[in-house]
Amino acid sequence: MIIDTDAGVDDALAILMALADPTVKIVGITTLNGNVSLANVERNVGTILNAYGAGHIPIYRGAGRPLLVDAPDASNVHGTDGLGDAGFRSPRPLESTHGAQAIIDLAKANPGCTLVTLGPLTNLAIALSLEPDLGTYISHTYVMGGAPKASGNITATAEFNIYVDPEAAELVLQRGNLQSTWITWENAIDHVILWDRWEALLDAGDMGKRFVRPMCTNLMNWGKERNRIGMIMADPKAMAVALDPSCATVQHVYMSVDCGTGVGRGMTAVDPRGFAGKPANAYVTTQLDLDRVIALITTATALPCAF
Ligand code: RIB
Ligand code: CA
Numbered sequence: 001m002i003i004d005t006d007a008g009v010d011d012a013l014a015i016l017m018a019l020a021d022p023t024v025k026i027v028g029i030t031t032l033n034g035n036v037s038l039a040n041v042e043r044n045v046g047t048i049l050n051a052y053g054a055g056h057i058p059i060y061r062g063a064g065r066p067l068l069v070d071a072p073d074a075s076n077v078h079g080t081d082g083l084g085d086a087g088f089r090s091p092r093p094l095e096s097t098h099g100a101q102a103i104i105d106l107a108k109a110n111p112g113c114t115l116v117t118l119g120p121l122t123n124l125a126i127a128l129s130l131e132p133d134l135g136t137y138i139s140h141t142y143v144m145g146g147a148p149k150a151s152g153n154i155t156a157t158a159e160f161n162i163y164v165d166p167e168a169a170e171l172v173l174q175r176g177n178l179q180s181t182w183i184t185w186e187n188a189i190d191h192v193i194l195w196d197r198w199e200a201l202l203d204a205g206d207m208g209k210r211f212v213r214p215m216c217t218n219l220m221n222w223g224k225e226r227n228r229i230g231m232i233m234a235d236p237k238a239m240a241v242a243l244d245p246s247c248a249t250v251q252h253v254y255m256s257v258d259c260g261t262g263v264g265r266g267m268t269a270v271d272p273r274g275f276a277g278k279p280a281n282a283y284v285t286t287q288l289d290l291d292r293v294i295a296l297i298t299t300a301t302a303l304p305c306a307f
Contacts, residue, residue: 001026001242002106002138004062004099005235006034006119006161007044008078009215014118014144014239015048016207016300021243026054027113028106030099032062034119034164035074036082041119044082046092051211053306059092062099063122066165074160079218086214088307100126107137115141115178116242118235120161125168128176135177144238145169146184146268148255148284158266159185162257166266170257173281181250181283183238184268191237191290193297194230201298208301233297240293241285247296249287252280 001024005011018024029049031041038061045059079085097105100123107113115138117124124141128134145161146169147153154160162169172178193201202208202216216231223231241248254271256278258264270284 002028002030002103002113002115004030004032004103004115004117004119004123005041005045006032007041007048008035008074008082008119008235009084009219010233010235011118012044012048012083012215013212013233013297013300014235016052016303017236017239017243017296019052019054020299020303024243026057027110028058028060028102030060030062030102030123032099032119032123033064034161035078036080037073038064040082042094043089043091047083047088047090049092050090051088051207051305051307052303058095060095060097060099060102063126066120066122067125067167071164077219077222084215084218086217088211088215099123100130103127104131104134107134111137112139113137114139114242116239117141117143117145118238120164121145121168121172122165125171128172132175133177135179138178141178141180142238142242143180143182144235146182147186148184148268148270149186150267151186151189153185155266157264159268162268163266166257166259170259173255173257181241181245181248181285183241183248183285185234187285187288188232188234188237191288191293192230192232193294197294198231201294201301204298205302206305207303210305210307212301236297237288237293240296243296244292247289247292248285250283251286252283254278254280255282255284
């Protein structure tokens with residue numbers, strides 16, 4: 001598995017889920033600007049791996065900016081440092097190869113691998129531009145991104161990962177010969193983890209108690225202040241589908257991204273009725289088995305913690 005991330009609090013939990021699965025070998029983690037700056041993301045990935053005491057997993061520095069238009073970050077949600085400002089700082093050295101090139105190299109070295117993208121698609125778009133046949137090496141790509149019903153979380157119509165780099169997402173959809181499943185923001189909000197179940201999974205083990213809970217405390221308070229009924233956690237749901245595709249119901253559709261500069265910028269429009277006359281180019285998740293998702297998240301929070 002290759003993981004591309006803008007770690008972030010929910011990215012951290014998703015990466016721990018992959019570390020907790022004995023059938024998964026993470027062959028590399030590529031980083032990019034998104035939730036917080038690239039420098040913070042790079043440090044956060046080392047911190048997450050050290051929280052578990054993981055062995056060597058190469059970390060690569062990727063895109064520091066979107067392809068064309070700069071976008072806001074999400075430090076208001078993930079904290080200034082990207083891990084909830086809980087004070088966790090344990091960086092690891094990075095490889096010298098650029099993250100986009102690393103996706104190509106890792107895919108060619110591990111044909112049939114899975115790619116999980118948890119942030120904007122800038123690195124993947126660059127990789128596809130460098131290697132148009134990337135899809136022959138990657139068996140399936142799982143993308144956390146999009147809001148087909150235009151229930152946005154960064155604007156009225158767009159989900160954050162796609163809004164940060166709509167041009168990259170459109171390139172991935174229109175140029176990529178990738179088999180991809182998109183776990184959308186609407187999937188995430190349709191399957192909220194209610195507070196009692198969230199508290200129980202945090203208490204499942206030391207990782208939950210000593211790393212995930214402190215990291216999520218600000219986000220939990222932020223949600224409770226807004227009378228939310230539980231934690232949303234988008235990236236762990238994408239990782240759950242990557243680890244166990246049977247936990248998702250999907251629809252094969254044509255999807256494209258609005259790259260304009262108006263109110264729809266970053267909107268992911270799906271076309272199940274074929275108005276565009278284009279072949280389906282993505283699988284979009286319509287339902288999730290929340291019990292299965294929570295069970296997979298719990299494997300991560302039940303891990304031992306090295307901090
Ligand atoms: O919209 C949710 C997505 O944006 C998640 O990946 C979160 O980490 C942020 O990157
Ligand atoms: Ca993310």
